[in-house]
Amino acid sequence: MRDFSYLRAASTEEASQAAREAGAMLLAGGTTLLDLAKCGVAEPDTVIDITHLSGLGGIAVDANGAMIGALAKMGEVADDPLIKAAFPAVAESLSLAASQQLRNMATIGGNLLQRTRCTYFRDPAVFPACNKRNPGSGCSAMGGVTRNHAVLGTSEACIASNPGDLALALVAFDAVIETGSRKVAADDFFLLPGHTPEKETVLQPGEIITGISIPASAAAKNSTYLKVRDRQSYEFAAASAAVGLEFEMDGKTVRDIRVALGGVATKPWRARAVEKALIGKVLDLVAIEKATKLAMEGAVSHGDNHYKIDLAPRVIARAIMKVATSNVAPSNVGGLA
Amino acid sequence: MTIMEPRKHGDASDGMIGGRQSRFEGSLKVTGAATYALEYPAENLAHAILVQATIPAGKVVSVDKAAALAAPGVLMILTPEDDFGMTVATDWGGNRPDNQPYYPLPRDVKYNGEPIVAVVAESREQAFEAAKLICIRYEAAPHVASIADPKAGEGQVMDNLTTKWGDAEAAFAAAPVKIEGEYRTPREYHVAMEPHGLTAKWDGNELTIWEPSQWSHGMARTYSEWFNIPYEDVRLISPFIGGGFGSKGGALAHGAVAAFASRKLGRPIRLALTRPQNFTNYGGRAATYQSIKLGATEDGILQSIIHRGASETSTYATWPEQTGAATPILYKVENFSSQHRVVPVNSVTPGALRGPGKNPSSFGIESAMEELAYKLNMDPLDIRLKNYNDFDRQSNKPWSTRRLREALTEGAEAFGWSKRSHAPRSMREGKTLIGWGIGCGTFPVIQAPSEAMIRILGNGRVEVVSGAIDMGQGTYTILAQTAADVFGIPVDQVEVHLGDSRLPGAAIAGGSMLAGSILGAVHKAATAARDELIGLALSDAKSPLRDTGANTLAFAGGRITPPRGEGPSLTLPELMAALGREQLETTRNTLPDGASAEEQRQAWTTMAKVQGPTMGEFSMHSWCAHFAEVRVDEDFGTVRVSRMVSAFDCGRLYNPRLVESQWRGGIIMGIGQALLEEGLVDLRNGRTVNGNAGDYLVPTNSDIPDIQTISVGVPDYNASALGGKGVGEVGIVGVAASIANAVYHATGKRVRDLPITLEKLI
Numbered sequence A: 001m002r003d004f005s006y007l008r009a010a011s012t013e014e015a016s017q018a019a020r021e022a023g024a025m026l027l028a029g030g031t032t033l034l035d036l037a038k039c040g041v042a043e044p045d046t047v048i049d050i051t052h053l054s055g056l057g058g059i060a061v062d063a064n065g066a067m068i069g070a071l072a073k074m075g076e077v078a079d080d081p082l083i084k085a086a087f088p089a090v091a092e093s094l095s096l097a098a099s100q101q102l103r104n105m106a107t108i109g110g111n112l113l114q115r116t117r118c119t120y121f122r123d124p125a126v127f128p129a130c131n132k133r134n135p136g137s138g139c140s141a142m143g144g145v146t147r148n149h150a151v152l153g154t155s156e157a158c159i160a161s162n163p164g165d166l167a168l169a170l171v172a173f174d175a176v177i178e179t180g181s182r183k184v185a186a187d188d189f190f191l192l193p194g195h196t197p198e199k200e201t202v203l204q205p206g207e208i209i210t211g212i213s214i215p216a217s218a219a220a221k222n223s224t225y226l227k228v229r230d231r232q233s234y235e236f237a238a239a240s241a242a243v244g245l246e247f248e249m250d251g252k253t254v255r256d257i258r259v260a261l262g263g264v265a266t267k268p269w270r271a272r273a274v275e276k277a278l279i280g281k282v283l284d285l286v287a288i289e290k291a292t293k294l295a296m297e298g299a300v301s302h303g304d305n306h307y308k309i310d311l312a313p314r315v316i317a318r319a320i321m322k323v324a325t326s327n328v329a330p331s332n333v334g335g336l337a
Numbered sequence B: 001m002t003i004m005e006p007r008k009h010g011d012a013s014d015g016m017i018g019g020r021q022s023r024f025e026g027s028l029k030v031t032g033a034a035t036y037a038l039e040y041p042a043e044n045l046a047h048a049i050l051v052q053a054t055i056p057a058g059k060v061v062s063v064d065k066a067a068a069l070a071a072p073g074v075l076m077i078l079t080p081e082d083d084f085g086m087t088v089a090t091d092w093g094g095n096r097p098d099n100q101p102y103y104p105l106p107r108d109v110k111y112n113g114e115p116i117v118a119v120v121a122e123s124r125e126q127a128f129e130a131a132k133l134i135c136i137r138y139e140a141a142p143h144v145a146s147i148a149d150p151k152a153g154e155g156q157v158m159d160n161l162t163t164k165w166g167d168a169e170a171a172f173a174a175a176p177v178k179i180e181g182e183y184r185t186p187r188e189y190h191v192a193m194e195p196h197g198l199t200a201k202w203d204g205n206e207l208t209i210w211e212p213s214q215w216s217h218g219m220a221r222t223y224s225e226w227f228n229i230p231y232e233d234v235r236l237i238s239p240f241i242g243g244g245f246g247s248k249g250g251a252l253a254h255g256a257v258a259a260f261a262s263r264k265l266g267r268p269i270r271l272a273l274t275r276p277q278n279f280t281n282y283g284g285r286a287a288t289y290q291s292i293k294l295g296a297t298e299d300g301i302l303q304s305i306i307h308r309g310a311s312e313t314s315t316y317a318t319w320p321e322q323t324g325a326a327t328p329i330l331y332k333v334e335n336f337s338s339q340h341r342v343v344p345v346n347s348v349t350p351g352a353l354r355g356p357g358k359n360p361s362s363f364g365i366e367s368a369m370e371e372l373a374y375k376l377n378m379d380p381l382d383i384r385l386k387n388y389n390d391f392d393r394q395s396n397k398p399w400s401t402r403r404l405r406e407a408l409t410e411g412a413e414a415f416g417w418s419k420r421s422h423a424p425r426s427m428r429e430g431k432t433l434i435g436w437g438i439g440c441g442t443f444p445v446i447q448a449p450s451e452a453m454i455r456i457l458g459n460g461r462v463e464v465v466s467g468a469i470d471m472g473q474g475t476y477t478i479l480a481q482t483a484a485d486v487f488g489i490p491v492d493q494v495e496v497h498l499g500d501s502r503l504p505g506a507a508i509a510g511g512s513m514l515a516g517s518i519l520g521a522v523h524k525a526a527t528a529a530r531d532e533l534i535g536l537a538l539s540d541a542k543s544p545l546r547d548t549g550a551n552t553l554a555f556a557g558g559r560i561t562p563p564r565g566e567g568p569s570l571t572l573p574e575l576m577a578a579l580g581r582e583q584l585e586t587t588r589n590t591l592p593d594g595a596s597a598e599e600q601r602q603a604w605t606t607m608a609k610v611q612g613p614t615m616g617e618f619s620m621h622s623w624c625a626h627f628a629e630v631r632v633d634e635d636f637g638t639v640r641v642s643r644m645v646s647a648f649d650c651g652r653l654y655n656p657r658l659v660e661s662q663w664r665g666g667i668i669m670g671i672g673q674a675l676l677e678e679g680l681v682d683l684r685n686g687r688t689v690n691g692n693a694g695d696y697l698v699p700t701n702s703d704i705p706d707i708q709t710i711s712v713g714v715p716d717y718n719a720s721a722l723g724g725k726g727v728g729e730v731g732i733v734g735v736a737a738s739i740a741n742a743v744y745h746a747t748g749k750r751v752r753d754l755p756i757t758l759e760k761l762i
């Protein structure tokens, strides 16, 4: 690891100022930053520690929604009883992510900025070509081992999937990412790779995430996060879904449904086509199956990752079934039980 | 030298051979008090790191190191241009070319990731940073990435692995029922928690190496040969090993680099491989292919087995992962043919990984047997019992002990096999398909000589001294139990010193041969020491036991008495005091009497005296039968093992608690092998792209179900002096097949290539 200078910022403003310099990087839990520094991807000249700054932590939940500070730990949020009650998908997305040790270290702000697990991205010595790391250098993944790469939102420049779990839940429930100067809808916060895969979010140099607000909703309250993977624990998703559902008074017609997909797309993927197809419909197995297929419209596989195109709709379907039957007597839900 | 203070748990009988004594070093390890090789304090330490080739094949044309040499903290940079003045050491087979120079940092690149440059600096971080400034120019050559590479070709048939009896082709052609399948296992890695690495230090011409080792004497010999210094001038210290699984049996290039750098610089050097380097700098299990044809009668009697196997090896050495190792001995068959090829590819030379050979071999034959069972609509348990092998047709020798039938029937009983519903996909809970499968395993009894010293101290403590190692399997514990048994003393009166090449010689902790071997030596030395003490006690004028008229003495309950109680009863310290002895040392080995010093050296430091399973009158093996239950999500294809029952015949168990722990460890690794582990090779440049702990998945605790182990063995005194057979390797053998078979039963899908990841089932 190379020598770098370490700055313990006295205030968010100072941190923001310092982070504007080229080669400067913010340090929160460090679980992404150190990892990338060790494999030679992150080469900071200055590391700006923000872990002790006040005003960036905390979790507050009321009837209108939740406010989660950027420095709140993944583990804290996952275990928060109010978050669990009002936003089960958020809590579950966190408790199913990484390992307990990592969740104890890692922050919510850092979590949103974790980088792809594309193995080519992480091996610069052997694979110099990577448009995300080194714009214009090419993409080593294409034509290589692509089992974990994205099938949705890919571009000619990059097919790396966004690995995060929490971000899906945020995108699904219209969370807003707050920085010192602005508020950005989670769905707008993350960018498609296009020709500039190196730019993953709208954050500007020096811009610090201060917190995340999530509006309360019936769908968020009746939500779940389903993560499918070969290993029972401590693995990124082969495919995952954050789903929330609100029925009309009849207990079977969909008033509101939220679907976001992970492990299959280049950014946390809101599956609006699925939502649209189901809103106003009576939920039954046929409708679910038809609707979930829409999630994969435009999907492109690169060989090894083809299975994701079959898998992801099934994950969404199972998650929908779970929320559809969780708080309603199964007999009310046509053919689901 | 490390002193192990045994701690006792449970009742007194725990301390004896066969008791369930807990691991002596356990609390040292969990409290962090055990010092590992990379933690030894050394004054004036410098750090070395390795720079690896980024191409799979070719030549290093030049290394521009000027900028790196000028970087902060850098002390030295070694490249293929440096003449190390070292010579090639003896290989596994005992061969050593005359005066052939050894270049641990070679000019010829043979695989992607091969170490070609070393940077030595004041700190490890400085060394890594400087390494980035090094510019290496290559002349690339064509490569073969893996056995799956179309350029790989057929490889070479290994004649010594060709086995044949009867007329397998004709019998197969004539058999009314046939199955054929091709089975594959990928590259698999050891992933020991403790990485490879060492601390090397010279004092004049004497070299001390702190390095995790499964074989302190063998590795010390390699270092001495590399540097052409006397064996006695090398001391390899390895009291604790954080997992080896076959990877820590030999000295490797990084050891040579560190030792050389230390001599050149005149400072102790520490070199720790990075986690990714633990995937490239020594070989894991080779990828294997096997095609198997089984011919049988309508009622399921095997008529023929035709087996053709292949495994990857490197372009510079031959390491066969013997796919035909279990095939000839598991079932009774009158017509058999097996061949194994090695296919050279541009990878590091593969190596031994738990259950070498037998493991992939069992995956093939045990999958095939169940395919045959389903084809015949037979219970997979019945077909195995029906084809039970009565003697070893390969060696034409009787089994010493083979309680595989008991393993199958008792395992089935404990598992509840009789409640099985035969048809695939016939057991489910909602979307979860449930399946049951069996996989049998075997591992040969390998014998080797060892030596041990017993030292009785004036204070009555008994020390067991040996250069054998303990990598968690329990050597410290069972040796203390053995000595305690012989002297009739509580186990906490025994101390055990291990893991130092200066101590008496021992077999490698590999091939499941150490326990049987070293226990034999310790038992012999302890018995001799006791006899010597008896002799003194009965003859020495100062001894209170002299005039009792007894011609021997009994050692029990911490006291020494004439056999019929006729006379005084003394404790060990009382007797030592009476005799005026400070200490009594006795060394014994299990070589034939009169072995010369050179023969002894050869015995501890080479494989020359190692005996295979059929070198005596019998064919000797450990056996096991695994019963697996899996739950497969019908939509997602995810497999979880929900239950394992495994029954073992490993002869006598010296310490059932530790044995069960080894069996469980093997089963856990087998679950990883079945469902998760796979080195993924990028064919374009031969790079194993998931060579790190984040991407190469091994099971977590939540992947591991309840595991029930059952011992059905009886003492086998042909296999070892005290009746045990190997326990360490056999546990993994057959696990992957039992899971693949259970997956078939659950889903109706036969997965013939490991691991069984979800995309193969959806």
Ligand SMILES: Cc1cc2nc3c(=O)[nH]c(=O)nc-3n(C[C@H](O)[C@H](O)[C@H](O)COP(=O)(O)OP(=O)(O)OC[C@H]3O[C@@H](n4cnc5c(N)ncnc54)[C@H](O)[C@@H]3O)c2cc1C
Residues within 6 Å of the ligand: A025, A026, A027, A028, A029, A030, A031, A032, A033, A034, A035, A070, A071, A074, A096, A097, A098, A099, A102, A105, A106, A107, A108, A109, A110, A111, A112, A113, A114, A163, A164, A165, A166, A207, A208, A209, A210, A234, A235, A236, A237, B694
């Ligand atoms: C082995 C492993 C397994 C993992 N598994 C999963 C998983 O299954 N699912 C999952 O979702 N994640 C997983 N992760 C990722 C993990 O969740 C992230 O590493 C973690 O959340 C990052 O948080 P941090 O506080 O440690 O970030 P840091 O490493 O401190 O920072 C990450 C990045 O964010 C920037 N940053 C941090 N805070 C702010 C802020 N407030 N404003 C602006 N920029 C900021 C930093 O400059 C840096 O670039 C895994 C990580 C590892 C190492």
Ligand code: SF4
Residues within 6 Å of the ligand: A116, A118, A119, A120, A121, A129, A130, A131, A132, A133, A138, A139, A140, A141, A142, A157, A158, A159, A160, A197
């Ligand atoms: S997929 Fe993206 S991150 Fe991966 S190598 Fe290609 S450009 Fe780089």
